[in-house]
Amino acid sequence: MSMPLRPGDPARLGRYELVGRLGEGGMGTVYLGRDSDGGRLVAIKMVRPEFAHEAEFRGRFRSEVNRAKQVPPFSTAEVLDADPDHEPPYLVVEYVDGPSLAVEVREQGPLSGAALQGVAVGIATALTAIHGAEVIHRDLKPGNVLFARGGIKVIDFGIARAFEATSQHTRTDQMVGTVSYMAPERFDPVNGRPVTPAADIFAWGAVVVFAATGRGPFAADSAAGTAMRILTSEPDLAGVPESLRRAVEWALARDPEARPTARELLDLLLAGESPRPAVVTATSAATEIAPVPVKAKRGRTVAVLATAVAVLAATGIGLANRSLPGGSRAATGAPSPSSAAASGEPTSGSAASGRPAPKPSARSLSPLEKLQAIRNGKRKTLIHSVQLDKDLAMESHYTEIEAGDGTGKKSEFALIPAGVDFLFKSLAVSTPDRPVCLGVRLTEESAKLIQSECFAGPGTRFELIPAEKKDDQGRPAYYIYNDSSGYLLWDGDAFYVQEVGDGDPIYTFSFVDRGPLPSPSVS
Structure with a gap:
């Protein structure tokens, strides 16, 4: 339900007429709008002016919106439009006419049975889609989980990074997110690890505990007390049913590397207490693991998730006993990616401690599984320039x-x-x-690729953007992009980084497996 506009609120943003207020937060105001092109109701987040004046924020906002548009809208509110250059910037998403999980639990009490299972599976499905598009939510909480016609919808995903990474107004005690659902590594942004999808998995566990009990697993009298419990105490899982307890324990592991991926979590939820081993085929591995071109990514991921509609229908997972406004009822849980039989990698079970069971080692890795392990920092690789037919090389003396x-x-x-x-x-x-590590050195003439200390800064972080064509060995190829300077290119003498305008860059890169690392690369 929307609230009336206030004096001083704009009447329009771009082609959208504003008809009411849906909410307000630290980063901006959310309005109910109507698209003048077709009359469709939409939700519009207008960014607060103090963020809008930061040029770096606008660039990251644009980048994050583009990524969020790649997320298939099975269990998420679809990102429809955005204008980072508007005064002020705004984001347009699908309007979901349904209560949030926070409101539902407050007004109707904790969930149980099929309704609780449907929420757990629906959110895990959304995270699988979000992470599959290489987006991290960063602010998963009960207020961002909505009951919609047809299942669960997760909103406000991905865009938090633009605020978190750039805002001079966001101090360490004002991180983007809600303390009760923050992973331990979120509380040490300077000396801790970078935020990874594992932070969303931790938040999933905390949200499921809230849905089952009406409180968080680390609830305390203050935000500081909650943060201390997250960092030092075991979660309080009293009231969480046995059918979900093992998955929640696994998700709430203090070490992010000990948590499941969204796909592993979904496999465990759909398989129950004894998930069956994965059956890996060339088709399933190519579907689930292979990166796909940017232009085709959305359609491919939609096709993968669509195969799972029948899976959830067969499980009977739903929200049949939860009424929605207007007398409608929430239908079955949101569709999910296929279970272990089509995951493309072995299924990790969950021991009583919440840690994943060891994966079988008898089967050799497929090329696509090796690529996944390379991207996870588990294997050595060559960075192969497809057009040059050369590999990046780093000498200690140069x-x-x-x-x-x-x-x-x-x-x-x-x-x-x-x-x-x-x-x-x-x-x-x-x-x-x-x-x-590889880094970018800015000069008046160019931005050269050089040796640099391994710290996660603007000059050392690179994005892998899938290219349309593979290399001559059939390996997926990528454009390598630095947010601060542009694409990785070659000038006949040296590698450098530069924006290329509206066209595609010339040079793409693939990753050639050179065997396992003696230990994970992240230390």
Whole structure:
């Protein structure tokens, strides 16, 4: 239900007429709007002026909106439009006419049975879609989970990064997010690990506890007390049914690397207490693991998730006993990706401690599973320039990056996930006390690719954007992009970074597996 507009509220934003207020938060105001092109009702988030005046924020806002548009709208509020250059900037998403999980629990009490299971599966499905598009939600909480006709919808995903990464107004005690649902690593943004999808998995566990009990798993009398319990105490799971307890324990592991991925979580929820082993086929591996071109990504992911509609229908998971406004009822839980049989990787069970069971090791990894392990920082790789037919090489005595022939350790790197971006760590030049990564050096003439300390900063974080064509060995190829400077290119003498305007860059890169690392690359 919307509230009336207040004096001083705009009457229009772009082509949208504003007809009411839906809410207000620290980052902006959310309005109910009507699209003048067709009369469709939409939700519009207008950014607060103090953020709007930051040029860096606008650039990141644009980037995050583009990523969020790649998320298939099975269990999420679809991102429809945005104008980062408007005064002030705004974002347009699908309007979901249904109560939030926070309101539902407050007014009707905690959920149980099929309704609770449907919420758990619906949110896990949404996170699988969101993470599959290389987006991190960053602010998953009961207020961002809506009961819609047809299932669960998760809103406000992905855009928080634009605020969190740029705002001079966001201090360490004013991080984007709600304390009760923040993962432990979120409380140490300077010395801690970068935010990864594992933070959303922790939030999933906390939200499910709230749905089942009406309180968070680390509830205290103050935000500071809650944060301390998250950092030092075990979660209070009293009232969480046994059917969900093991999944919740696994999701709330203090170590982010010990938590499941969204897909593993979904497999466990759909398989129950004894998930069956995965049956890996070439088709399933290619569907679930292979990166896809930007232009085709949305359609491919939609097709993958569509295959799961029958899976949830067969489980009987639903929200049949929960009434929605106007007398309608929430239908079955949101569609989910296919379970272990089509996951493309072994299913991790959950031990009593909440830790994943060991994965079978008898089967060798497929090329696409190796690529996934490379992107997760588990295997060594060459960074292969497809057009040059050369590999990036780093010599200890030379700061600029060379084009090598792929022989020797000088061309071996490890990818370090940094949120949805990556750092590229040299395995030739790095030492235990001085890790060395690829970085960008800005000069008046150019932005060269050089050696740099491995810290997650604007000059060391790179995005992998899937290209349309693969390399000559059939490996997926990517454009390598730095938010601050542009695409990785070659000028005949050296690698450099530069924006390319409206056209596609010339140079793409693929990742050639060079075997497992002795330990994970993130240290």
